[in-house]
Amino acid sequence: MATMADFRTSEKSWWCPGCGDFGVLAALQKALVELATEPENVALVAGIGCSGKIGNYINSYNLHVVHGRSLPAAQAVKLANRELTVLAAGGDGDGFAIGMGHYMHALRRNVDITYVVMDNQIYGLTKGQTSPTSDGGFHTKSTPNGNIEKSVNQMQLAIASGCGFVANGLSSNQKQLVQIIKQAIQFPGFALVNTYSPCVTFNKVNTYDFYKSELVNVDEDPTYDRHDKFAAMKMLMEHNELVTGIIYEDPNSTRYEDLVKGFKPEGIVNQKWEVDDETWNKVLAQYK
Amino acid sequence: MLKEVCWQIGGEQGGGLDSTVEVFNTVASRAGYYVYAYKTFASRIKGGHTDFTTRLSTERVQAPAAGVNLLVTLDQESIDLCARNVYPGAIILADEAINAKLPEGIDAKLLTMPLNKLTLALGNPLMKNNLVLGASAAFLGMPIDGFKTYATTRWGNKGEEFVALIHKSMQEGYDYVVANWPELRLEIEEGDGKERLLMIGNEAAALGALAGGCRTVFSYPITPASEIAESLVKIFPKVGGVAVQMEDELASIVACIGAGFTGARAMTATAGPGISLMQEAMGLAAMTETPVVIVDTQRGGPSTGMPTKQEQSDLMALAYGGHGDSPRIVLAPGSVGELIPMTAEAFNLADNYHCPVLIASDLAIALFQQTVEPEEAKLSSMPQINRGPLANPEELAGLARDVFQRYSKQVNENGVSARSLPGIKNGQFLATGAEHGAFGKVTESAANRVYMMDRRMRRIQNVNTEAVRYFGSENADIVVIGFGTTVGAAKESIAEIEAATGKKAGVLQIRLIYPVPVAQIQAYVKGAKAMVVESNATGQFSFMLKGAGYNPANLYSLLKYDGTLITVEEIRNAAMAVLNGEGQYFVSGGGQGVRKAADPTITLAAQEA
Ligand SMILES: Cc1ncc(C[n+]2csc(CCOP(=O)(O)OP(=O)(O)O)c2C)c(N)n1
Ligand code: SF4
Numbered sequence: 001m002a003t004m005a006d007f008r009t010s011e012k013s014w015w016c017p018g019c020g021d022f023g024v025l026a027a028l029q030k031a032l033v034e035l036a037t038e039p040e041n042v043a044l045v046a047g048i049g050c051s052g053k054i055g056n057y058i059n060s061y062n063l064h065v066v067h068g069r070s071l072p073a074a075q076a077v078k079l080a081n082r083e084l085t086v087l088a089a090g091g092d093g094d095g096f097a098i099g100m101g102h103y104m105h106a107l108r109r110n111v112d113i114t115y116v117v118m119d120n121q122i123y124g125l126t127k128g129q130t131s132p133t134s135d136g137g138f139h140t141k142s143t144p145n146g147n148i149e150k151s152v153n154q155m156q157l158a159i160a161s162g163c164g165f166v167a168n169g170l171s172s173n174q175k176q177l178v179q180i181i182k183q184a185i186q187f188p189g190f191a192l193v194n195t196y197s198p199c200v201t202f203n204k205v206n207t208y209d210f211y212k213s214e215l216v217n218v219d220e221d222p223t224y225d226r227h228d229k230f231a232a233m234k235m236l237m238e239h240n241e242l243v244t245g246i247i248y249e250d251p252n253s254t255r256y257e258d259l260v261k262g263f264k265p266e267g268i269v270n271q272k273w274e275v276d277d278e279t280w281n282k283v284l285a286q287y288k
Numbered sequence: 289m290l291k292e293v294c295w296q297i298g299g300e301q302g303g304g305l306d307s308t309v310e311v312f313n314t315v316a317s318r319a320g321y322y323v324y325a326y327k328t329f330a331s332r333i334k335g336g337h338t339d340f341t342t343r344l345s346t347e348r349v350q351a352p353a354a355g356v357n358l359l360v361t362l363d364q365e366s367i368d369l370c371a372r373n374v375y376p377g378a379i380i381l382a383d384e385a386i387n388a389k390l391p392e393g394i395d396a397k398l399l400t401m402p403l404n405k406l407t408l409a410l411g412n413p414l415m416k417n418n419l420v421l422g423a424s425a426a427f428l429g430m431p432i433d434g435f436k437t438y439a440t441t442r443w444g445n446k447g448e449e450f451v452a453l454i455h456k457s458m459q460e461g462y463d464y465v466v467a468n469w470p471e472l473r474l475e476i477e478e479g480d481g482k483e484r485l486l487m488i489g490n491e492a493a494a495l496g497a498l499a500g501g502c503r504t505v506f507s508y509p510i511t512p513a514s515e516i517a518e519s520l521v522k523i524f525p526k527v528g529g530v531a532v533q534m535e536d537e538l539a540s541i542v543a544c545i546g547a548g549f550t551g552a553r554a555m556t557a558t559a560g561p562g563i564s565l566m567q568e569a570m571g572l573a574a575m576t577e578t579p580v581v582i583v584d585t586q587r588g589g590p591s592t593g594m595p596t597k598q599e600q601s602d603l604m605a606l607a608y609g610g611h612g613d614s615p616r617i618v619l620a621p622g623s624v625g626e627l628i629p630m631t632a633e634a635f636n637l638a639d640n641y642h643c644p645v646l647i648a649s650d651l652a653i654a655l656f657q658q659t660v661e662p663e664e665a666k667l668s669s670m671p672q673i674n675r676g677p678l679a680n681p682e683e684l685a686g687l688a689r690d691v692f693q694r695y696s697k698q699v700n701e702n703g704v705s706a707r708s709l710p711g712i713k714n715g716q717f718l719a720t721g722a723e724h725g726a727f728g729k730v731t732e733s734a735a736n737r738v739y740m741m742d743r744r745m746r747r748i749q750n751v752n753t754e755a756v757r758y759f760g761s762e763n764a765d766i767v768v769i770g771f772g773t774t775v776g777a778a779k780e781s782i783a784e785i786e787a788a789t790g791k792k793a794g795v796l797q798i799r800l801i802y803p804v805p806v807a808q809i810q811a812y813v814k815g816a817k818a819m820v821v822e823s824n825a826t827g828q829f830s831f832m833l834k835g836a837g838y839n840p841a842n843l844y845s846l847l848k849y850d851g852t853l854i855t856v857e858e859i860r861n862a863a864m865a866v867l868n869g870e871g872q873y874f875v876s877g878g879g880q881g882v883r884k885a886a887d888p889t890i891t892l893a894a895q896e897a
């Protein structure tokens with residue numbers, strides 16, 4: 001069985017000391033170990049950003065795509081070989097600015113992948129511009145007079161768009177985050193794992209302390225029913241998405257893969273692709 | 289008895305004309321005729337003029353006819369627009385109800401038939417089309433039974449009564465013509481009865497994908513590419529594949545890269561606007577050395593351009609588009625039939641050269657029905673699936689992790705090294721669009737950069753594929769160079785050029801657009817005059833040829849960019865002008881014939897300097 005060491009790489013980290021992404025990476029590795037997955041059976045597709053570098057630090061099959069497009073690639077990886085554990089990962093800009101067009105559709109398509117967002121409410125790699133999840137009034141290099149746009153509510157959006165698993169973690173709360181990621185991977189369909197992953201260099205407002213004092217943890221609330229969509233929406237709205245835990249889970253999720261006509265349980269890559277004469281002739285017959 | 293006839297029908301878009309034409313073409317094909325069917329249509333669903341033309345012949349035909357023998361018109365607009373293209377003495381059949389008038393100066397017989405009245409009597413508006421089919425069969429001397437048989441199989445599920453009504457309508461149309469114009473006949477020689485296939489290029493591409501082992505398609509609807517995915521979504525349940533309609537082309541191409549990285553054979557199909565959106569990710573495929581196949585059904589550009597009109601103006605975008613330097617392979621089919629094995633082969637090339645393989649189809653190949661010989665669609669003659677260099681799972685299992693180098697310097701003769709696929713133990717690596725070293729880890733070392741750039745570009749120096757095909761006379765005085773739809777007209781022009789000039793002519797079909805097979809082109813052209821015929825305004829292929837070192841002094845060109853197909857007559861006229869020494873560069877179209885032009889591949893600034 002694989003250990004933490006098996007999921008680590010020798011690559012020296014490019015992340016700043018204290019960056020939230022370290023915690024997300026560690027929790028992800030721990031979850032994979034606890035689920036008894038092997039590195040060769042994990043495919044991780046990452047976007048562009050500081051967060052997108054996560055693939056450099058995890059020993060798995062890693063595809064580092066262009067900015068904003070981790071989701072289309074990750075869904076296709078799963079469709080090409082559904083026997084794999086498929087993860088997508090990236091930042092708030094990657095997912096909800098340039099990649100927003102893909103996010104919406106991955107949510108409603110429900111391919112069985114897990115999407116881990118490292119939300120630091122800022123653009124890290126480009127050195128501190130506003131992000132779609134930045135709060136109103138937030139001062140950045142591109143909003144010197146304060147952000148005058150409203151922020152994206154990615155978790156409410158997910159629920160509204162039919163996503164069956166919506167969770168949020170804090171990178172420093174390892175115990176909870178590991179549990180969340182494990183359940184997300186086991187969920188039969190598209191699972192959103194948003195994480196607050198502080199950028200210690202460019203975001204001096206949304207810090208570890210900020211999140212610790214603001215976050216409401218639904219996992220610790222015995223009265224909270226995660227299968228209740230309306231309660232989930234209310235919770236997210238009331239607390240401006242500063243909620244952690246598994247916020248919504250659909251007990252009746254059906255994977256996209258299970259709805260594709262004629263789709264087989266065996267991964268496409270492991271099938272024989274040669275067409276037999278009978279099939280070929282049947283197809284040709286319509287052109288006669 | 290005629291060896292070939294050209295039948296045309298014009299009316300309002302959305303009025304069911306397309307299914308009438310489908311019946312006509314299928315029946316003609318089943319009777320053993322070769323069919324080439326083309327159409328004029330607009331980017332709207334209902335209303336507006338549309339016309340369909342079918343050239344049927346006892347010999348292979350692959351280009352528009354020079355004229356029309358029988359024109360069936362359902363409105364005056366169709367007469368106004370189409371009557372100019374009829375052969376002298378042609379028959380124009382119109383609905384009596386439209387009070388048809390023939391424009392002045394047209395040598396044709398205008399006949400009217402009470403289509404509306406007869407349709408009313410039959411009690412079903414759909415029957416007008418069947419009356420038309422019956423009447424057409426009578427004029428062309430095609431047995432009406434072929435039409436009836438087709439109707440029985442096609443609409444049998446709608447009940448005996450309905451089929452009987454169709455039969456009755458076809459017969460009435462047929463009998464009306466026989467009774468009223470017993471002398472007027474355009475009889476075509478009997479077809480040879482051989483069973484052939486009739487399909488559009490998009491269907492051929494889908495068949496090629498099926499044969500080539502493609503089981504994942506990610507695309508976004510666009511004219512004229514949509515039928516590729518629409519065909520595969522019907523086929524895939526039989527073989528366990530999946531065709532996903534993505535949210536856009538950005539997603540489509542990146543999804544193909546994801547599937548390709550995983551080891552599946554993936555394809556996307558699009559047209560110019562989609563190609564523009566895919567450029568960034570084509571670089572990603574090249575950088576990560578991931579196989580992907582992209583079909584581009586070129587249409588009038590730039591921007592929205594002319595979505596329903598023919599053009600071949602994406603060549604530059606396909607070969608050189610996007611930022612940075614990256615390898616691609618660009619193929620072009622010369623007919624619908626050729627697209628079947630070519631698409632299958634594209635997947636082998638992608639797996640062996642580890643870079644994007646693009647197929648430069650064009651609107652007329654994509655959407656116009658052509659006869660396909662059964663031999664061209666034989667499963668046993670399709671390229672065998674060849675996965676290219678793959679890591680051996682047993683071998684890797686015996687190694688430790690971090691030993692396998694995805695971007696190893698041990699490359700094969702194509703300049704690529706084996707790839708590992710997710711699921712293979714100890715094959716884990718990072719595939720990244722950032723510059724990287726042997727294990728895929730990011731590095732910006734200058735020496736590594738030079739190695740990696742050379743490694744990527746070197747692979748397309750020698751692409752092993754049938755790059756060109758030559759037709760016509762040996763030691764020709766003029767060689768017409770073409771690709772895509774233009775090849776059909778070029779081939780038919782050989783005899784006409786030779787008859788008109790007394791000189792020898794040949795056609796060199798370019799199947800590998802990029803990397804430009806310049807040495808092979810030179811070897812075929814030898815001392816002849818080379819005339820490139822392409823459907824674009826800037827002579828894109830000529831430009832690429834010059835860039836590849838072809839002697840510009842011996843490069844002649846004929847361009848057309850008005851949205852219509854290049855005709856046999858235009859190629860002949862341009863070839864005559866070239867052989868007479870009248871000029872080097874010619875354009876045609878836009879209501880004018882072939883005329884001299886300046887070298888379009890030289891920028892205005894350079895000309896002024
Ligand atoms: C097409 C394109 N546009 C812009 C960029 C520049 N860019 C790189 S990362 C990034 C934003 C990163 O922000 P986020 O996704 O939040 O990731 P973080 O660095 O904060 O983890 C941008 C704009 C790019 N790489 N590609
Ligand atoms: S800039 Fe911010 S997000 Fe990027 S590595 Fe540093 S702390 Fe992390």
Ligand SMILES: [Mg+2]
Binds near residue numbers: 091092093120
């Ligand atoms: Mg960010």
